[in-house]
Amino acid sequence: MTELPACPKCRMENTYPDGALIICPDCGHEWSPAASAAAVADEGEARVVKDANGNPLADGDTVIIAKDLRVKGSSLVLKGGTKIKGIRIVDGDHEIDCKVNGTSMMLKAMYLKKA
DSSP: OOOOOOOTTTOOSOOEEETTEEEOTTTOOEEOHHHHHHHHHHTTSOOOEEOTTSOEEOTTOOEEEOSOEEOTTSSOEEOTTOEEOSOEEOSSSSOEEEEETTEEEEEOGGGEEEO
């Protein structure tokens, strides 16, 4: 049995063939295997993530929270001016994976400034 590629949209590996298309039941994305080969070729390009001032961010950078941020589902508030060291750039809606005061968080780059 051939190995089916992961979904290029949500990165889930729960895909199945349907005629000439490959379908992801998790997000509903449909694509052709030829498009999948093109996506693998484009995967080598690094994604550029920019902070609130338009400066590019990279793995390992130190950033500062630009404004107070309320953590969804919690009473916790991340104060503006908090320094975060050693960020990681990830795919998805929240581009930054980091630890804030010992708690693992995912943040949007638009609320951060490069230190």
